[in-house]
Amino acid sequence: MISLGITEILSKLGFGASFLTNSFLIYLTIFHVRKIYGTYKQMIVYFAISGILLTGLEPIARPFCHNFNGSLIYFSVGTLDLPQFTVQLILSIWAGFYLQTISFISIQFYYRYLCFFDVKKAKSxxxxxxxxWIGYPLIIGASYSTFIFLFSIPDTYSDDYMRLIIIRKLCTYFSLRSEIFNIYELEITERPRFDVVFYDAEGNIRIRSLCFTVSSISMITVHYIVILYCGIRMHLNMKRELKKFSAPQRKLQRQFFHALIAQCSGPTLFLVLPAAPILLTPILSPIVDISVSWRTGWFYSIVGLYPPFDSIAYMVIVTEYKKVIRNILKRPSLICGGKHPIERTSKTSSSNQKT
Structure with missing residues (x-):
């Protein structure tokens, strides 16, 4: 059995990697990259900051999850001496970053879509x-956090149900060289947590759990519809629409599109796909009559991988970042504000040159 302490190590490593890569991306975007400016530059910085905040909250919240038949418990395995409500609030905010990330990616897709098909609206x-566009993802994330409090706050029935499993056979991590497996019992009512028990004792659907599940799936689905629609339209019409741009801008616009696909792939692989079995198992397990007892919280260990994945992918795909990095390696004085050899693209160029 793998120690729970490894999740703490992974979350800290994820935060470290996220902080370094996203800070570097922000630094390059603000001080060195010249062909990206205006709204899109702000979007890149915003997305990088949100990645840092997400991974920064994880070592504090220490989120974990357990699926047991028709139920789901989302709780903290952290050891910080904080009030239970405070940790619950941090857990809900951390979960809200899921939806904030997805909603912001949909905004980026919509913005790039307008840059192709309606430049005037893109200027807006x-x-x-x-x-x-900064506030919208925050509202979506806050809404999801609120839904968690409204529909998943523990009650007597869910506590009695979840007390049956008490999360036995968890283990504790003591050192980097050795793992000491220590079986212990955890009184669930003492942990900061949220419960989703989909069916009551008579087999009827519990409305509050239904509301939580429907709201979660709906919010994810709506934003992915926007992403798919804009992405497919841009892909199918790219060759025609790129004729509006100069040759250098055509190359840059293609790179932006490919980078956007990579940015969407990261959260999809590390956030959405791992969350699917966690959310759907409480519904499907009783229907298909399969007993389930899964430590699905291990999926959270890979959440910290998506911010550095996205940032590195973006810097690899967009050529100017690679040029800037090469120049910095050749001339370290650029880090301290030396004059950059890459000429700044004029902001007075025609509107169809803008990104």
Whole structure:
């Protein structure tokens, strides 16, 4: 059995990797990259910061999850001496970053879509309206966190149900060289947690659990529909629409599109796909009459991989980042503000040159 302490190590490593790669991306974007400016530059910085915050909350929240038949418990295995409500709040905020990330990716796809098909509308993303596209993902994330509190706060029935499993046979990590497996019992009512028990004692669907599941799946699905629609339309019409741009801009626009696909792949692989069995098992397990007792919280260990994955993919795909990195390696003085050899693209160029 793998020690639970490994999740703490992985979450800290994830935060370290996320902080370094995203900070480097932010630094390059703000101070060195010249062909990306305006709204899209702000979006890159925003996305990088949200990745740092997500992985930064994980070592504090120490989220874990256990699926047992028709139930799901989302709880903290952290050891910080904090009030239970505070840890619950951190757990809900951490979960809210799931939806915030997906919603913001859908905004990026929509923005790139407008850059192809309606430049005038794309310009509306700038100025004071920046608050709208920054605020929308925050509202979505906050809404999901609120739904968790409304529909998943523990009650007497869910506690009695979950007390049957008490999360036995968990283990504790003591050192890097050795793992000491220590079986212990955990009184579930003492842990900061959220419960989803889909059916009551008579086999009827519990409305609060249904509301949580439907709201979760709906919010994810709606944003993925936007991503798929915009992505497919851009892919099918890219050759025609790129004729509006100059040769250098055509190459850059293709790179932006490919980078956006990579940015979508990261959260899909590390956030959405692992969450699917966690959310659906409480519904399907009783229907197909299969007994389930899964430590699905191990999936959370890979969440910290997506921010560095996205940042590295972006810097690899967009050529200017690679050029800037090469120049910095050749001339370290650039880090301290030396003059960059890459000429800044004029902001007074025609509107169809803008990113």
């Amino acid at each position: 993303f700038g100025g004071l309206k920046t608050v709208l």
